[in-house]
Each structure stands twice: as structure tokens, then as C-alpha cells.
Amino acid sequence: MLEEDMEVAIKVVVVGNGAVGKSSMIQRYCKGIFTKDYKKTIGVDFLERQIQVNDEEVRLMLWDTAGQEEFDAITKAYYRGAQACVLVFSTTDRESFKAIPTWKEKVMTEVGDIPTVLVQNKIDLLDDSCIKNEEAEALAKKLKLRFYRASVKEDLNVTEVFKYLADKYLQRLKQQTAEEPELVHTSSNKIGVFNTAIGSHPNQNSNTLNGGDVINLRPNKQRTKKSRSLFSNCSIP
Ligand SMILES: Nc1nc2c(ncn2[C@@H]2O[C@H](COP(=O)(O)OP(=O)(O)OP(=O)(O)O)[C@@H](O)[C@H]2O)c(=O)[nH]1
Numbered sequence: 001m002l003e004e005d006m007e008v009a010i011k012v013v014v015v016g017n018g019a020v021g022k023s024s025m026i027q028r029y030c031k032g033i034f035t036k037d038y039k040k041t042i043g044v045d046f047l048e049r050q051i052q053v054n055d056e057e058v059r060l061m062l063w064d065t066a067g068q069e070e071f072d073a074i075t076k077a078y079y080r081g082a083q084a085c086v087l088v089f090s091t092t093d094r095e096s097f098k099a100i101p102t103w104k105e106k107v108m109t110e111v112g113d114i115p116t117v118l119v120q121n122k123i124d125l126l127d128d129s130c131i132k133n134e135e136a137e138a139l140a141k142k143l144k145l146r147f148y149r150a151s152v153k154e155d156l157n158v159t160e161v162f163k164y165l166a167d168k169y170l171q172r173l174k175q176q177t178a179e180e181p182e183l184v185h186t187s188s189n190k191i192g193v194f195n196t197a198i199g200s201h202p203n204q205n206s207n208t209l210n211g212g213d214v215i216n217l218r219p220n221k222q223r224t225k226k227s228r229s230l231f232s233n234c235s236i237p
Pocket residue numbers: 016017018019020021022023024025035036037038039040041042065066067068121122123124125150151152153154
């Protein structure tokens with residue numbers, strides 16, 4: 001067990017190409033809903049959910065980043081202080097699969113090696129798949145990532161993804177606090193534990209998290225309606 005009045009909060013960034021289902025995944029997990037409309041994310045958005053992992057209360061702060069390259073400069077700043085990452089590609093979008101190594105690199109450049117999972121979303125559309133199973137598995141192996149096939153629409157494997165990351169993060173945290181116990185007592189701690197008595201909303205006090213690396217901006221998502229064909233550029237070579 002970690003200290004009693006300490007809360008574990010994990011900043012998770014969800015990244016991947018546009019329209020792969022990042023916003024949908026976060027909405028499904030935090031609000032239990034799914035919508036068919038596509039509204040591209042401008043910049044970043046943020047939702048949170050509290051869960052229990054092995055008797056530990058964990059607050060997952062899920063940062064939804066824009067998949068479109070035009071927002072790269074903004075979204076990169078939000079990777080800072082991330083403690084876990086979900087890399088998402090879509091079953092029906094080969095480009096999104098090919099872009100995964102680049103997304104991983106972008107996140108690693110900002111935050112180093114953090115617990116990360118690879119998610120193939122939209123497996124309900126497997127009949128229209130542009131990616132062979134073996135290819136996806138090979139990529140996960142190459143990048144040394146746990147791999148999930150998920151359908152946000154059907155609510156398949158979404159909970160499992162976040163549970164895995166929380167678990168993995170807690171393991172690291174416990175190891176870290178065992179090795180360096182003073183970390184949880186300093187205001188400049190590098191880990192996602194902070195005193196709930198001080199006010200723990202990420203928009204207040206956010207520089208007590210992650211050694212002050214988290215930028216103190218209120219996330220705001222403006223969405224624009226844009227229709228998009230899910231099946232464009234889709235073929236297995
Ligand atoms: N069939 C199916 N459609 C999905 C699934 N997940 C998301 N979608 C749809 O895919 C489209 C894009 O989803 P979003 O969640 O907006 O995608 P995004 O990755 O956040 O896109 P950006 O904001 O541009 O980065 C929407 O029309 C969703 O309804 C899924 O599991 N199955």
C-alpha cells in the first residue's frame with residue numbers, strides 16, 4: 001500500500017492518427033457512451049475516471065490529443081508529464097497502422113519510456129480490415145508493447161487497456177518508492193502521487209505533479225464537424 005492520504009493520479013495520453021477512435025475510446029471509458037459522429041479533435045481534451053486497482057484508488061486522467069498533424073505543435077506540449085500512453089490505430093486505416101512507430105517516437109522524445117499499449121481499434125469492422133493479424137502482432141513485438149484488439153463501439157477491451165496501464169504504472173511506482181521513498185514527500189516528486197489534502201485537481205496545483213513538467217493550461221476541446229469516409233485508402237498490400 002502507498003501512503004494513506006496520497007492519491008495516485010496517472011496522466012495517460014491517447015495518441016494516433018485522426019479518426020482512429022481516440023476520443024470515442026476516452027468517452028466510452030469515462031462516460032460509457034459511443035457516438036457515430038466524427039468530430040475531429042482540435043488540440044487536446046481531457047476526461048478522468050477513478051478506478052480501484054489492487055486496493056489502491058487510482059485516478060486516471062485521460063488526455064485526448066488531436067490526430068491531425070496540423071496540431072502537432074500543440075499536442076506535443078501536452079505529452080509532457082505523461083505517465084502512460086495508448087497508441088491507437090484503426091482496423092480500416094492502413095496509414096494509421098504505419099504511423100504507429102512515429103507516434104511512439106514523438107511521445108518518447110517528450111517523456112521517455114513510459115508504460116504503453118498498442119491498440120487496434122474498430123475490430124467490429126474486421127471484414128474491412130486493411131491490416132493482417134500477423135502484421136499487427138509483429139509490430140507489437142518489435143516495439144515491445146502489450147497489444148489489444150478493441151472495439152470502442154462494441155465496448156470490447158476498452159476497460160482492459162486502461163486497467164493494464166494502471167497496473168503497470170502502479171508496479172513501477174511501488175518499485176520507485178521502495179527505492180527512493182523521499183520522492184512521495186517532496187513537492188517536486190517525479191511520480192504521480194500527491195497529497196489529496198492540498199487540492200488535487202490537475203488544473204490547480206498541477207506543477208506539483210511530475211516535477212513541474214505539466215503545463216498549467218485548462219484543456220479545452222473545440223470540435224468541428226467533418227465527415228470522413230472510413231474506408232478510403234484501405235487495402236492490404
Ligand atoms: N465501427 C466503429 N467505429 C468507431 C469505433 N471507434 C470509433 N469509431 C468511429 O470513428 C470515428 C472517429 O472517432 P473519433 O473518436 O472521433 O476519432 P479520433 O481518433 O479522436 O479522431 P481525431 O479527433 O481526428 O484525432 C467516429 O465516427 C466514431 O464513431 C469502433 O470501435 N468501431
